[in-house]
Amino acid sequence: MQTELVLLLLLLSHLSGVLLTPVDLTNRTDVGGLVQDHHIDLDWLGTLLKGFGPVLVPQPTPESAIADDSQSDNRADADEGDDSQSESRADTDDGDDSQSESRVDTDVGGVPKEETLNRKRLSVDSDFLKALLSSDDEGTADQGGGSGPLNNGVKISLEEDSSAGATENYAAEIEGLVAPSLTVSYGSGGENLTQGRLQNSTTENVEGGATESSGGKIQESVTATPKQNEDAANANDEDNAGRNAEGNSANDNAAEDTESDNAIDESAEEVLGTDNPIIPSWYNSQEYDNDLYPYTGWEDPWESWGWPVLPTEAPDTTPEQIHISWGNASSQMVVMWSTKSHGTGRVQYGIAPGNYSQEVAAVYNNFWYGNNEGLQHIYRAVLTGLLPGRSYSYKVLCDEDVSPGFLFTAKRDDLDWSPELLVYGDMGRVGGAPSLARLKHEAETGKYAAVLHVGDFAYDLHTEGGKYGDDFMNRIQDIATKLPYMTCPGNHEIEFDFNPYLTRFSMPQSPWPGTMDKMWYSFNLGRAHFISYSSEVYFTDSPAEEQYKWLLQDLTEANSAENRTLHPWIIAFGHRPMYCSNVDGDDCTTAKSRVRAGLEDLFYQQGVDLIIEAHEHSYERLWPVYNSTLVGTHYRDPRAPVHIISGAAGCNEFDGVCVNPMMGPKGPWSAYRAWVPGLYGYGRLRVQNSTHVHWEQVLAVNGQVIDSAQVIQHRHGPFGEE
Numbered sequence: 001m002q003t004e005l006v007l008l009l010l011l012l013s014h015l016s017g018v019l020l021t022p023v024d025l026t027n028r029t030d031v032g033g034l035v036q037d038h039h040i041d042l043d044w045l046g047t048l049l050k051g052f053g054p055v056l057v058p059q060p061t062p063e064s065a066i067a068d069d070s071q072s073d074n075r076a077d078a079d080e081g082d083d084s085q086s087e088s089r090a091d092t093d094d095g096d097d098s099q100s101e102s103r104v105d106t107d108v109g110g111v112p113k114e115e116t117l118n119r120k121r122l123s124v125d126s127d128f129l130k131a132l133l134s135s136d137d138e139g140t141a142d143q144g145g146g147s148g149p150l151n152n153g154v155k156i157s158l159e160e161d162s163s164a165g166a167t168e169n170y171a172a173e174i175e176g177l178v179a180p181s182l183t184v185s186y187g188s189g190g191e192n193l194t195q196g197r198l199q200n201s202t203t204e205n206v207e208g209g210a211t212e213s214s215g216g217k218i219q220e221s222v223t224a225t226p227k228q229n230e231d232a233a234n235a236n237d238e239d240n241a242g243r244n245a246e247g248n249s250a251n252d253n254a255a256e257d258t259e260s261d262n263a264i265d266e267s268a269e270e271v272l273g274t275d276n277p278i279i280p281s282w283y284n285s286q287e288y289d290n291d292l293y294p295y296t297g298w299e300d301p302w303e304s305w306g307w308p309v310l311p312t313e314a315p316d317t318t319p320e321q322i323h324i325s326w327g328n329a330s331s332q333m334v335v336m337w338s339t340k341s342h343g344t345g346r347v348q349y350g351i352a353p354g355n356y357s358q359e360v361a362a363v364y365n366n367f368w369y370g371n372n373e374g375l376q377h378i379y380r381a382v383l384t385g386l387l388p389g390r391s392y393s394y395k396v397l398c399d400e401d402v403s404p405g406f407l408f409t410a411k412r413d414d415l416d417w418s419p420e421l422l423v424y425g426d427m428g429r430v431g432g433a434p435s436l437a438r439l440k441h442e443a444e445t446g447k448y449a450a451v452l453h454v455g456d457f458a459y460d461l462h463t464e465g466g467k468y469g470d471d472f473m474n475r476i477q478d479i480a481t482k483l484p485y486m487t488c489p490g491n492h493e494i495e496f497d498f499n500p501y502l503t504r505f506s507m508p509q510s511p512w513p514g515t516m517d518k519m520w521y522s523f524n525l526g527r528a529h530f531i532s533y534s535s536e537v538y539f540t541d542s543p544a545e546e547q548y549k550w551l552l553q554d555l556t557e558a559n560s561a562e563n564r565t566l567h568p569w570i571i572a573f574g575h576r577p578m579y580c581s582n583v584d585g586d587d588c589t590t591a592k593s594r595v596r597a598g599l600e601d602l603f604y605q606q607g608v609d610l611i612i613e614a615h616e617h618s619y620e621r622l623w624p625v626y627n628s629t630l631v632g633t634h635y636r637d638p639r640a641p642v643h644i645i646s647g648a649a650g651c652n653e654f655d656g657v658c659v660n661p662m663m664g665p666k667g668p669w670s671a672y673r674a675w676v677p678g679l680y681g682y683g684r685l686r687v688q689n690s691t692h693v694h695w696e697q698v699l700a701v702n703g704q705v706i707d708s709a710q711v712i713q714h715r716h717g718p719f720g721e722e
Contacts, residue, residue: 317343317398321375321473322406323480325487326450326508326523330413333383333484334506337396337403338367338375338470345379349394351387352407356395360384365513367503370496374466378503380512386410406481411449411525415566418689419526420447422483424649424682425454425490425575425614429472431652435680435700436475443479449525451483452685454614455490455535455575459652461500469500488532489519490575490615494540507532516542522554528569528687529558531608535576535615538594539587548602555606559718568690568716570608574599577613577645579628581620581673583664588616591628600626603641607718610693610711612685614647618675619697621645621709625669626719633671635711639719642711644695650680672707681706690716 319337327334335347345362349355362381367374379398386392389412396403412419422442427435442448458472476485486507493501502514509521519534519542533551537544557563558570578596580588587593603611604626622645624631624638631640666673679699686694696708 313340315341315343315399316401317341317377318401319345319379319396319398319403320477321470321504322396322403322477323473323485323505324408324483325506326411326484327382327384328508330388330411331384331386333386333392333408333410335362335381335383335394335396336504336506337379337398338473339377339379339398339401340375342366342377343399343401345381345396345398347381347383347394347396349383349392352391352393354405355393356405358383358385363512365503367513370462370500371466371469371503373464374470380506388413408482408484409446409449411484413524415527417526418686419449419528420684420686421450421452421525422448422682423452423454423573423612423685424646426456426617426647426651427453427649428456428459428652429468429475431459432475432650432680435649435682436479438698438700438703439682440478443482448483451479451485452530452573452612453485453487454573454612454646455488456492456614456647456651457487457490457501458492460492460495461504462495466500469504473504486523486530486532488574489534489536491536491539494536498536498542516540517546520547520550522558524567526687527567527690528571528693529563529567531555531570531572533572533574533599535574535595535613538598544598548598551599551602552606555602555608559606564716569610569687569693569713570606570716571610571612571685571687571693572603572608573612575613576615577643578611579622579625579643579667579669580616580645581664581666581670582616582618584616586616589664604719607716608641609638609713609716611641611643612683613643613645616645616647617651618673619646619648619681619707620673621671621695621697621707622669623671628669630668635709637713637715638711641719644683646681646683646697648675648680649682650700671709674706 317339319339322335322337324336325334326332337345339345342364345364346359347362348357348359350357360381360383362379365378365380367376367378381396383392383394388410391407391409393405393407395405422439424435424439439451443451458468461469461472463469473480479485485505487501487505489498489501498516498519499513502516502519503512505514506512507514507521508523510518519536520532522529522531524530531551531554534542534547536542537547555570558567574595576586576595577588578593578600580586582589587595622643623633624635624640624642626640632638635642674697679701681697681699684696684698688694691712691714693711693713694708695711696705698704699706
């Protein structure tokens with residue numbers, strides 16, 4: 001059946017003229033609509049048309065196979081009455097850029113012989129074509145001492161007999177795929193192979209005449225008449241009948257030899273060479289223009305099946321996207337990073353400067369959900385035993401790759417200091433560039449204890465399969481390797497069940513990778529107790545009731561007599577505001593705000609002093625307010641929480657321009673508001689002591705402070721109990 005199909009294809013190609021014109025498939029060529037912008041890999045094409053036979057990267061032939069092949073290479077096609085001819089395996093590789101490699105072997109007669117292995121980009125040799133025209137039982141009519149099918153390419157030609165006895169040649173040459181006429185040559189003993197290449201070959205016609213060719217090129221094509229074909233067929237029948245039994249036995253041996261050939265242990269460098277491999281255009285088409293994983297050849301996972309598999313690039317375990325955050329205790333620091341390839345991660349650290357005497361292993365996670373195009377190998381290491389307030393040197397290692405050295409200061413756990421933090425939300429990968437430059441400078445001063453990023457990262461962490469997330473994490477590395485980068489989720493982290501956010505960051509009191517039912521935590525810093533909460537539980541399937549129960553428990557503990565004395569300030573931060581002056585229809589602009597309905601009463605009753613929010617791409621500072629009612633127009637012992645919205649770090653929702661205009665009426669609770677497109681900024685928060693907290697908003701473009709306020713509180717505790 002296979003033979004009939006192939007013959008039918010050849011006939012159709014003749015009738016349609018598809019193969020009548022020489023075609024160079026190394027260029028962008030359309031062959032009768034059948035081939036467009038494709039290379040043809042010899043082994044792959046042979047495998048496809050041979051029914052996935054054992055056609056692999058060319059392998060050197062063992063000595064036993066050379067001896068056996070000399071007996072079995074030429075087999076008659078008795079069933080079809082085909083006048084199979086023998087062929088010499090000629091290497092017609094004239095200036096071909098295929099990679100080759102030689103290995104010296106000893107042939108049957110003990111004479112050293114060098115066999116050349118060639119991997120052709122585009123050629124189909126006589127063995128391949130004859131294999132198409134014969135069944136597996138019929139074998140190939142090859143008398144040469146070659147190393148097996150499809151290993152060397154020779155140009156051959158086809159001819160057809162006309163009804164009048166004359167001949168007409170139909171051919172189309174595709175770099176040796178089909179040559180203009182049927183010329184069959186075979187090797188004459190050991191003469192034809194010298195140092196792995198055909199030096200002399202004989203072109204023989206059916207009448208016994210012969211012409212000599214040198215250099216492995218066929219010099220003459222001879223056309224045979226039908227009568228001559230009949231005489232030649234009779235002669236071949238007589239000659240082949242005596243060798244039928246021997247050929248059948250040799251066939252079995254040849255199958256074993258082929259298995260032996262394929263089982264030879266050779267590295268990819270030995271077969272393909274160490275230069276860049278040829279990349280067929282079918283793989284490197286437009287769809288894969290930016291592919292990081294080039295084609296490097298075929299692999300054979302089942303030994304006898306020529307399955308194509310996509311190889312990977314050389315392993316790259318260079319650490320990138322390095323950032324730190326606080327752990328569950330003051331004596332801990334969490335270090336995270338990503339790599340292109342999977343490796344064994346660890347962190348070396350010690351008291352600065354330049355001390356890396358301690359080492360801790362990292363936990364690895366395969367990060368793919370919401371990150372199919374990003375770096376999927378992510379690591380987390382917890383540094384322990386840190387001395388509060390001491391500076392530490394650290395560097396990240398993954399396999400043999402090592403990051404530069406970095407410095408951080410361990411979290412202080414004493415009370416007699418005034419921690420300062422950088423605070424902002426809604427910073428995009430591109431739109432946040434102005435703020436990012438200023439923030440890098442701030443981080444280098446050594447003044448700050450941490451960063452509070454109040455939701456919305458990169459726009460978005462999952463965009464373009466995670467590439468935006470990778471870029472953003474690399475952009476903040478200069479900040480986040482020095483300062484603990486503390487976060488909360490925003491609405492732009494909702495996609496993929498928050499997984500990109502929960503995997504890229506690790507926060508205290510939470511598992512890693514994080515889960516939707518634990519996106520909140522708290523920590524003490526100086527005289528303040530900080531609470532990070534998720535406003536997104538009111539807009540997703542996250543368990544709002546679980547967060548509420550946790551908040552109630554945490555705030556109840558913070559309000560104990562001892563804790564409120566040690567850490568009198570309670571400062572909460574979450575993404576979406578409860579109030580705002582914007583006119584964009586967001587939750588904070590409505591009379592029935594979900595966040596306000598879910599949290600305002602709790603925060604008021606538990607005496608939360610300051611609530612930091614973002615989401616609106618603007619800056620606004622509010623007077624003390626509760627239940628939409630202004631409680632006071634000053635900050636001295638306020639009797640309701642003070643809200644500050646700092647979401648102006650620079651988003652890029654609209655091609656780098658943040659659009660959340662403040663053109664509506666100013667609410668009675670609005671103390672100060674600012675919005676100018678392109679003039680982004682961030683906040684500075686300083687917990688001065690038990691009674692004073694200072695805030696200021698900084699313009700990113702020039703570092704100017706555009707607003708500041710100081711909240712003074714001598715009566716810390718739940719509101720409404722006077």
